[in-house]
Amino acid sequence: MSQQKVAIVGAGPAGLQAAATLVSLGVSVEIFERNGSPGGHLKQWHALFPHFQNATHALNPLLNGVKGITMHLGSKVSEISHNGNTWRLLSDDGLKYESDAVLLTTGFNLFDASRKEEYGYGVYPGVVTSAQLEEMFNGQRPWPFDKSLAAPKIGFVHCVGSRDVKCGNRFCSKVCCVTAVKQAIEIRKRFSDSAVTCFYMDLRMYGLGFEELYHEAQVNHQVQFIRGRLSEASPAVSGKIQVKAEDTLMGRPLKLTLDMLVLMVGMEPAVKLTAQNNHLALGKPGFGDGFMADRELNTPEYLQVTPGLFVAGACKGPASLPDTIQDAKAVSVDVYNFLKTKS
Ligand SMILES: Cc1cc2nc3c(=O)[nH]c(=O)nc-3n(C[C@H](O)[C@H](O)[C@H](O)COP(=O)(O)OP(=O)(O)OC[C@H]3O[C@@H](n4cnc5c(N)ncnc54)[C@H](O)[C@@H]3O)c2cc1C
Ligand code: SF4
Numbered sequence: 620m621s622q623q624k625v626a627i628v629g630a631g632p633a634g635l636q637a638a639a640t641l642v643s644l645g646v647s648v649e650i651f652e653r654n655g656s657p658g659g660h661l662k663q664w665h666a667l668f669p670h671f672q673n674a675t676h677a678l679n680p681l682l683n684g685v686k687g688i689t690m691h692l693g694s695k696v697s698e699i700s701h702n703g704n705t706w707r708l709l710s711d712d713g714l715k716y717e718s719d720a721v722l723l724t725t726g727f728n729l730f731d732a733s734r735k736e737e738y739g740y741g742v743y744p745g746v747v748t749s750a751q752l753e754e755m756f757n758g759q760r761p762w763p764f765d766k767s768l769a770a771p772k773i774g775f776v777h778c779v780g781s782r783d784v785k786c787g788n789r790f791c792s793k794v795c796c797v798t799a800v801k802q803a804i805e806i807r808k809r810f811s812d813s814a815v816t817c818f819y820m821d822l823r824m825y826g827l828g829f830e831e832l833y834h835e836a837q838v839n840h841q842v843q844f845i846r847g848r849l850s851e852a853s854p855a856v857s858g859k860i861q862v863k864a865e866d867t868l869m870g871r872p873l874k875l876t877l878d879m880l881v882l883m884v885g886m887e888p889a890v891k892l893t894a895q896n897n898h899l900a901l902g903k904p905g906f907g908d909g910f911m912a913d914r915e916l917n918t919p920e921y922l923q924v925t926p927g928l929f930v931a932g933a934c935k936g937p938a939s940l941p942d943t944i945q946d947a948k949a950v951s952v953d954v955y956n957f958l959k960t961k962s
Contacts (some may be wrong), residue, residue, distance in 0.1 A: 623884065623958045624648045626708050626718040628696045629661020629889075632681055632940055633932025634724035635945040639684030640951035641722075647945045648688055649718075653695035657682065659726050665756035665939060666819045667940065668794075668801040669828035679758075699928075703960065706927060713746045719961060720927040720954055726936045727886035730780025730788070735857065738776065738882055745877070746852060748884045749795065752802055764878040765860070770812045771878040774862060776849050777819040781885030781937075790908050792885035793937040796822050798831045799883050800836045807840040811881055816843045816875065818864055826939065842914060845873070853882055886937045910936040914949070929954050 625641055627634045630652035640876035656662065664674040691714055698709040700723055708716045732748050732791070740746045742910045745763045747755075754760035777799055781792040794818065804814045822844070824830045836842040847867045850862060853878050855861040864873045891909040900907055912928045931950035932943045 623720075623962065624649070624718040625720045625722055625954060625958075626651065626706065626716055627722045627724060628708070629659065629724040629932075629934070630654075630657035630685075631676075631724060631726045631727055632658070632661050633726065633934075633941075633943050634722075635681040635685050636944050636947035637679075637722055637724060637931055637951045637954075638688050640948050641954060642685075642688060643952070643956045646955060648684065649716060650688060650690040650695050651694045651708065651714070651716070652690060652692050653711075654842050655693050657685070657690060657692070659760075660729075661940065663750060663753055663757075665753045666801070666805065668797045669826065669832045670799070673804075685867045691693060701927070719958055720929065722929045722931060722950065722954055723890065723892040723934055724930075727887045727890075727933045727937070727949065730786070730792075730884040730887055732779055732882045732884050734786060735779055735882070738779070738848055738849070738880070739852045739854075739860070740882060741908065743852065743860055743880075745858060746880045746882065748882050749798055749802060752881050753875075756802075757807060762879075768878065771810050771815060772814045772876065773803075773805060773806055773810075773816075773879045773881065774849075774877045775817040775881045775883060777817065777822075777883050779884050780887070782820065788885060788887065788908055790885075790910075790937065791823060793823070793825070794939050795883040795885060797824060797826065798834065799881075800824075800829075800833050800842070802881065803842040804832070804836050804840050807836075809841060814841075814843070816957075818847055818849050820848065821846070846871070853866055859913065874931070886933060888934055890934060902929040910934065910942075922933075927957060929957075 624647045630650050639856045642646050645791050659677050661678050670936050671866045694710040694712050700707045706718050706721045722953045727869050780786050781788050806815050824833050845866050849864045852862050860877045860880050862875050888909045911934050913930045
């Protein structure tokens, strides 16, 4: 096979893994990333569930794997077109690139928590997102309460912007339950006299080691789990936050005063391809609320309209890092097989 070219859009874990895999198969690759540095959301995280592995230990091998591969940083791809056998990419900074195939690894955007006005995000400084809490753990963001405070009280709200018809997101974001459990334990380790409460609808501990972590949070770290939705957050004295909720298992209303309220924000697709995108139509309308589907479920049948356009990673739906890496490797083989048919 003569050396063929693939453009990868997005240098998150999926894009980095796919680039390394394709290069190892003898394919020429260039990566386009809208941010100033590669790594996607992974570079924002502190410790990974379920074993608290430092996120840099997962990121560094991915970055090492793309050494020598051309990466265009600060280059947001705004247009993809197809002409005969060739794909053309155009980025906001005026870069043009031609390739034999395109792999979209555009991942997700975090749900904008200010859309849930009842929680007061962006209004009360003590209301933060799960992503911001990762930055506090990493020392990149100040804590919204005095750290010398005795016995800080911290609450976590699950399903913010997920499983919520009003927000237009009916899907479960999959990783936020276990992230809340992991973060609750981290808080208890840092602030040994803290009181931590998680408010959930139901807990989805789907992965290996997740259920054990949930057990550990309750038994070893005394994290409290309350089944019930928070109705609202409002300001209390001296910068604290008052929350109202209903414990639906006990059937009683609750009022708590907290020093910090963490909103477990869900994932939304960073790029949506729809039938309106002409020949780029990939996903079925209504499938996964805008995430891109590349195959029929349970069959190897492709949904591609134009051969040569592939998708991998969390742009196909909420996914953990191991799931993302596996998917990127699998799709790279699909891309390679497609290129073989062209050569
Ligand atoms: C709060 C939180 C904590 C998490 N913690 C864990 C954890 O502990 N363990 C775990 O396994 N998983 C965790 N995850 C999930 C993990 O972040 C994802 O599995 C992973 O980031 C998916 O990688 P990706 O490459 O598909 O997408 P992303 O990480 O979103 O990367 C996509 C990349 O594409 C770029 N991009 C998008 N559009 C364009 C465009 N038009 N042009 C150019 N570039 C573009 C973006 O800038 C980004 O760099 C967590 C998720 C959340 C929300
Ligand atoms: S993983 Fe948990 S917190 Fe996240 S959307 Fe699903 S049920 Fe809600």
